[in-house]
Structure formats: C-alpha cells, structure tokens
Amino acid sequence: MTEELENLLRPDLRGQTPYGAPQLDVPVQLNTNENAYAIPADVAAVIEEHLSREVRGLNRYPDRDATALRADFAAYLGHGLTADHVWAANGSNEILQQLLQAFGGPGRTVLGFMPSYSMHPLLARGTGTAFIDAGREDDYTLSADHVRRAITEHDPDLVFLVSPNNPTGTALDADVIEAAYEAARGIVIVDEAYVEFARDPNSTALNRLEGRRRLVVSRTMSKAFAFAGARVGYLAADPELVEKLLLVRLPYHLSSLTQAAARGALACAAQLQAEVDELKHQRDRIVKNLRAKGLPVADSDANFVLFGGLADAAAVWRAVLDQGVLIRDVGLPGCLRITAGTEEETTAFLDAVETVMARRPELFSTDS
Structure with a gap:
C-alpha cells in the first residue's frame, strides 16, 4: 500500500494484516x-433442483427476510423454536458482525477468552468495538469463576463464548454459560460452529435460550453440513433480539440462490450429517x-x-x-x-x- 493510502486508512487498521489460512x-x-x-450425488441433485426453481426469477430481489429458510432452520434446531427465533446470513462471520454492529460499536466493548476464534477480535475492530481478552487457564480451559470475574471486572456490552472452542476443541460446561449470562448486563453469544461434533449431543446452549432474552446461539452450515463453499450461517435468539438485527442487515443480503441451496441442504440434513x-x-x-x-x-x-x-x-x-x-x-x-x-x-x-x-x-x- 502506498503511503498516501496508508494515511487515508482508518488509524486502527493501519499495519494490520487480513485474516487468512x-x-x-x-x-x-x-x-x-x-x-x-x-456432498453426495443424490443430495446434490436435490440442491440443484432447489436452485433451478430460482434461476428464472433472478431478475427479482430475494426474500429480504429469508422467511422460508429461517423456518427450515427452526425445524432443524427444534427446542420449540420458530422462524421468528432464527436469523440467517452469509456465514456465521456475518452473523457475528451483525451482532457487533447492532449491539457494539464505538465506545462499546466485547469480551472474549483467547485463544479462541481469531476472527472475533478482527470483527470487533471492523465494527469499532473494543475487544477485551480475558484469557484462559494454562490448559486452555474456561471455568465459571474465571468468566464471572472477567465480566464483573470489565462490564462488557457483549461476551463471546465458543463451544466447542476453536482452536482447542474443548466444550464449555453448562455452568460457564449460566455464569456468563448471570454476570453480564449485555449480549452473551455462544458460538457453536462445531457443536454437531460434540461428544455430548445435548451440550448445546439452545437448552438455555428460553427466558434469556440476551442469549444468542450462533451456528454454521459449513462444518457438519459440508457446506463451507455456500457460506451460510444462522443464529437462534429471542425474537425481539432477532428483530433488532434488521436495523443493520444490508438490503437483500442473502441471495435467492444461497437461500435455495441452503433449503435444499436442510431437506437432506440427516444424509448430509x-x-x-x-x-x-x-x-x-x-x-x-x-x-x-x-x-x-x-x-x-x-x-x-x-x-x-x-x-x-x-x-x-x-x-x-x-x-x-x-x-x-x-x-x-x-x-x-x-x-x-x-x-x-x-x-x-x-x-x-x-x-x-x-x-x-x-x-x-x-x-x-
């Protein structure tokens, strides 16, 4: 980058390197x-059929709120969720970015526990949200007491929890999520990108959504659905919280083809997984x-x-x-x-x- 462009760049982005592997x-x-x-051939055929229905209508904008897709996600997740409890976007990174746009921003903070997903501080920086790293134990575990103390000390506007954690692969005990929610005044996000691989299939934070209006469970289709190339993420939360995200989503952010492909994959969820x-x-x-x-x-x-x-x-x-x-x-x-x-x-x-x-x-x- 030339010195001229470097000087025009936001000061907090100067000298930074982009995420990548x-x-x-x-x-x-x-x-x-x-x-x-x-993706198996017969599942690919189902997805292709869903896509073919949309091709001739690409002169029209997609369903802005992805209503049918959100209903499919709710059916997949169970736990008494409806389409109003679910939001979808281009990968879970966009989900997390929208949460930071809506509830973070300049003058606000998000608390994380590193080492964890390396995109969390980058997404925070991109939205002008200050990222606070509260660290982990020497063995990379995270206890309820550690989380409670960190939240009490820093009083963040948002909290990132990851279960199973990336890069360690460790899952959180239920009491850690409970402690975070009880101690926090703001949004508590449980990033469950890998939860379908958990040894305990009942370990999901979806079990704790009811009655907790500030709790968010973020998911992705990239891993268990073998759908990384499609870039589809989603979350489950209180309908009122989901509604707030409409304030920051881009118009028609999720294309007709993306929605159709995701619905086709969800129709074959058991086989894909x-x-x-x-x-x-x-x-x-x-x-x-x-x-x-x-x-x-x-x-x-x-x-x-x-x-x-x-x-x-x-x-x-x-x-x-x-x-x-x-x-x-x-x-x-x-x-x-x-x-x-x-x-x-x-x-x-x-x-x-x-x-x-x-x-x-x-x-x-x-x-x-």
Whole structure:
C-alpha cells in the first residue's frame, strides 16, 4: 500500500494484516476444519433442483427476510423454536458482525477468552468495538469463576463464548454459560460452529435460550453440513433480539440462490450429517494415536485436534507439509492443529507425524 493510502486508512487498521489460512495444492489438506466428505450425488441433485426453481426469477430481489429458510432452520434446531427465533446470513462471520454492529460499536466493548476464534477480535475492530481478552487457564480451559470475574471486572456490552472452542476443541460446561449470562448486563453469544461434533449431543446452549432474552446461539452450515463453499450461517435468539438485527442487515443480503441451496441442504440434513460420526471417529483416532506417541492433546468436541509437545512448531508444520499433508499453525507456542479427515487422510497425517518424529526427534519435546 502506498503511503498516501496508508494515511487515508482508518488509524486502527493501519499495519494490520487480513485474516487468512494457507491455501496450498497438496494431496491432503487438513488445515481449515472443512468437512472432509463431498456432498453426495443424490443430495446434490436435490440442491440443484432447489436452485433451478430460482434461476428464472433472478431478475427479482430475494426474500429480504429469508422467511422460508429461517423456518427450515427452526425445524432443524427444534427446542420449540420458530422462524421468528432464527436469523440467517452469509456465514456465521456475518452473523457475528451483525451482532457487533447492532449491539457494539464505538465506545462499546466485547469480551472474549483467547485463544479462541481469531476472527472475533478482527470483527470487533471492523465494527469499532473494543475487544477485551480475558484469557484462559494454562490448559486452555474456561471455568465459571474465571468468566464471572472477567465480566464483573470489565462490564462488557457483549461476551463471546465458543463451544466447542476453536482452536482447542474443548466444550464449555453448562455452568460457564449460566455464569456468563448471570454476570453480564449485555449480549452473551455462544458460538457453536462445531457443536454437531460434540461428544455430548445435548451440550448445546439452545437448552438455555428460553427466558434469556440476551442469549444468542450462533451456528454454521459449513462444518457438519459440508457446506463451507455456500457460506451460510444462522443464529437462534429471542425474537425481539432477532428483530433488532434488521436495523443493520444490508438490503437483500442473502441471495435467492444461497437461500435455495441452503433449503435444499436442510431437506437432506440427516444424509448430509451421516459422515459426522465417522469424522468424530477419526478425531478420536488422532487423539489416541498422538497421545500414544507422548504428545499432549486437548480433549476435542470438534472436528479437529490441537496437539502440543513441539519444540519447534513451525518446523514440524513444514516437515509434515513436506510429507504432503497441510495442517494449521494457529500461533500457540509448541502447538499445531489438525482437522479430522477421511480414514485415508487421517492415516496420511499420522504416518507423516511418525516419519517426522523418527527423522527429526529434536523437533519434539516429548518423553516418547
């Protein structure tokens, strides 16, 4: 960027770098927590049928409020929710951005607990909301007492909780969410992008929505639905809160084609999520195998695993990449993150780690 444009940029954005993950053409890509399985042909046919109905009407704007899609999401979520309890947008990032636009902004604060989803502080900055990091325990867990103390100390306008957390994969206990809601005066957002992979299927914060008008549960279709390329996110909350988001949404923000594709996918929800159990199996296989090698591994309720025991994480990342497997360096000292893949992809990763450990043991700080 030229000096002239740099000076014209907002001061809080100067010198910043955009969010991104390496996109490399390698045989095994396990770095961005995508669903490893492609959409089945028969499900693709259903989605294509939904899309074909919309093509001839593309001269008209889409349903501005995505009413039918929101009703489908409500039916999928259950818990007595209706379309009025649901909002949809282009990925859960836009959902979170709209929440910050509506309830954050200049002079307001959002509290997070890092390490967590790295987009949270970036979305806060983009909306002029001050981000406060209250941290976590040394083992990356989050307790009710920690959350309660942080909220009491900082008195934020919004609170970000992530369950299962990214990049650690750890799920929150119910008492953490309860403590956050009781201590906060503002909006409490539980980001559940990976909740379909949780070991306890009843761990969702949807169980606590009723009667809590400031609680929001954010979801995505990217992971369990294998729908990352479609960019569809949604939330569940009190209808009055959902209505407030209409003040900041862009006109016709969700295209007719996006809505149609999402409705087609939701019609096939059970089939699309049939591979979730297999991905959970591969995740648990990674955990068991890495621990057997003497590497510390965080318990995971997501479709990825954070592992440590690395004397030089960057060098291990590169050495695994040289074996044709792309994983993620999330910036945590001595740690890397691996997405659960197909059985073959998972095997390729485990074989790559074994090879690197044998050839370059100095890169690992393990007793094995």
